[in-house]
Amino acid sequence: MFNIDINSNKTLYISIYESIKNNIEENKMIPDEKLPSKRSLAESLNVSTVTVQNAYNQLLAEGYIYSKEKIGYFVSNIDFYFNNTRKASDFFNKVASKDEKINIDLSKNSINTKLFPFSTWSKLMRQVISENYDLLLDKLPNAGLWDLRVAICQYIKKYKDINVNPNNIIIGSGTEHLYGQIVKLLGRDKIYAIEDPGYQKIYKIYKSEHTNIIHIPVDDFGMRTDFLYSSNLNGKSIDYIHITPSHQYPTGIVMPITRRSELLKWANESNSRYIIEDDYDSEFRYTGRTIPPIKSIDNNDKVIYINTFSNTISPSLRISYMILPDKLVKLYEKKLSFYSCTVTSFEQYTLARFISQSYYSRHIRRMRKIYKNNLDEIVRILESSKISNKIKIYKEKSGLHFVMKIKSKKNDLCLKKDAEKYGLNLSFLSEYSKFSQCENSICIVNYAGIEPHIFNNIIDILDIIM
Structure with missing residues (x-):
C-alpha cells in the first residue's frame, strides 16, 4: 500500500514518510491502526531498517503516528488536522x-509530570517509614528538617557554588509562602522593587501583603540599575529588589555578570538594602554551564536566595527554601521563630534522601x-x-x-x-x-x-x- 518511487530525487526515507502520510490524510489508514514493524517494512521495500526508522521518526515528530513501547507504531487520530484552504x-x-x-x-508554566521518578520516590518513602517511623510524628524545627537543610547545602555547594550553613536555610511550602515570610521579616513599610514586565504572582503576593511596590523596567540584560537610583515612592528610595536573573519571566532573559555586579554594587551601598534572588528555572540551561546565582558571588551577605523543587520534581510537591544572610537569620529567630514549619516531616525526610543519594541530580x-x-x-x-x-x-x-x-x-x-x-x-x-x-x-x-x-x-x- 506504500507507493515508493525509487527513481525520485527525494531520499528514500522522505518517500516512505510522504507515502504513509498521504495514506493517513486520505483515510486509507484508520486511527489506531498498527503500522508494519520496521524490519518487515524494510524487507518488503528492500531498504534498510534505518531508512524506515527515519521515516517513522519524522511521522512521530509531526504527530501522524504514535508509539507504544515494545509494541510498535500506530496511526494517530488526525481528524483535527486541516489544510491551508479550509476556512x-x-x-x-x-x-x-x-x-x-x-x-x-x-x-x-507547567512541567511534564510523566518524568516524575515514581518508583524511586516510593522506594524512599518506604525506607523513611521503616527507618524513621518513630520520628515522623515529632514536631519539626520551625526552619525545617535538619537532614533536608544539610542535603540542600551539599547540593548547592556542588552544583551552584553556594557555600552556606544549614542554619541559614528556611524550608517552606512553596515560594509564595516564603515571599510572605520575607515581607514579615523585612517589614511592610519598606519599598520593594519588582521587575516590569515580571511574574504576576510576585506582584500579587507583595500587594496582598500591603507593601510599597515600585516597578522597575527590564532591558536586554535584566532589571535596570539606573532606575533603582532614580526611583522613589513619596520621597523614599528603594530598600529591596526582587529579581529572577537565571531566566527572567516572562522575557526569558539570562542576566549577564555585568548586570549582576551592578545590582550587588547597589545593594552594598547601604546596610539596609537586600537583593531577593528568585533562582527560577536555573536548572534548565541547555548550552554551556549553568549560570552561577548572584548568591555565589555575594561577598557581603546581601542576597536572600530562593529556590523551589516544584519545577524540577512535581508542582504538587510544595517544598521551597530560602537562604538568609547571617544578620537576617538572627532577625528571623527573633521575629518569626514562633511559626511552625509548613511542610510535613514525611516529605522532608523523603526529599532529603532523594537529594543526598544523588537521585535528584540524576x-x-x-x-x-x-x-x-x-x-x-x-x-x-x-x-x-x-x-x-x-x-x-x-x-x-x-x-x-x-x-x-x-x-x-x-x-x-x-x-x-x-x-x-x-x-x-x-x-x-x-x-x-x-x-x-x-x-x-x-x-x-x-x-x-x-x-x-x-x-x-x-x-x-x-x-x-x-
Whole structure:
C-alpha cells in the first residue's frame, strides 16, 4: 500500500514518510491502526531498517503516528488536522461537532509530570517509614528538617557554588509562602522593587501583603540599575529588589555578570538594602554551564536566595527554601521563630534522601536532556511550518518557556480571544507589564508540559487567527 518511487530525487526515507502520510490524510489508514514493524517494512521495500526508522521518526515528530513501547507504531487520530484552504469556521464546526475541541494552554508554566521518578520516590518513602517511623510524628524545627537543610547545602555547594550553613536555610511550602515570610521579616513599610514586565504572582503576593511596590523596567540584560537610583515612592528610595536573573519571566532573559555586579554594587551601598534572588528555572540551561546565582558571588551577605523543587520534581510537591544572610537569620529567630514549619516531616525526610543519594541530580540531568530535545523539536516544527515566515523565536536556549514574535495586524487581546475559540490559551508579554511599553504580539510559550507533536495543532490555529 506504500507507493515508493525509487527513481525520485527525494531520499528514500522522505518517500516512505510522504507515502504513509498521504495514506493517513486520505483515510486509507484508520486511527489506531498498527503500522508494519520496521524490519518487515524494510524487507518488503528492500531498504534498510534505518531508512524506515527515519521515516517513522519524522511521522512521530509531526504527530501522524504514535508509539507504544515494545509494541510498535500506530496511526494517530488526525481528524483535527486541516489544510491551508479550509476556512476557520469549517475547522471550528468540525471540532465542535465531534466534541473534540482542542484544549492547549501555552500560558501555564507547567512541567511534564510523566518524568516524575515514581518508583524511586516510593522506594524512599518506604525506607523513611521503616527507618524513621518513630520520628515522623515529632514536631519539626520551625526552619525545617535538619537532614533536608544539610542535603540542600551539599547540593548547592556542588552544583551552584553556594557555600552556606544549614542554619541559614528556611524550608517552606512553596515560594509564595516564603515571599510572605520575607515581607514579615523585612517589614511592610519598606519599598520593594519588582521587575516590569515580571511574574504576576510576585506582584500579587507583595500587594496582598500591603507593601510599597515600585516597578522597575527590564532591558536586554535584566532589571535596570539606573532606575533603582532614580526611583522613589513619596520621597523614599528603594530598600529591596526582587529579581529572577537565571531566566527572567516572562522575557526569558539570562542576566549577564555585568548586570549582576551592578545590582550587588547597589545593594552594598547601604546596610539596609537586600537583593531577593528568585533562582527560577536555573536548572534548565541547555548550552554551556549553568549560570552561577548572584548568591555565589555575594561577598557581603546581601542576597536572600530562593529556590523551589516544584519545577524540577512535581508542582504538587510544595517544598521551597530560602537562604538568609547571617544578620537576617538572627532577625528571623527573633521575629518569626514562633511559626511552625509548613511542610510535613514525611516529605522532608523523603526529599532529603532523594537529594543526598544523588537521585535528584540524576533526575535533573534526565529532565534537562528530555526538555532540550523537546525544545529542539518544537523549534524545528515551528521554523519549518507554513507560518515560519510569520513568527520569530527568541531566548530558546534555557528555561521552560520561550518567547515568540507573531506577525499580525491584530492586537494582543484580539489574538488571545480568537485563539480561545479553538481551545488555545495564549499569553502575551504585554499582560505582564504594569508600566513598561511592550511590543505587541510577543507570545509567551510555556512548552514543558506539552508534547512536541501538539505544536502541529497550534500552528494550524495560529495560521487561522493571525
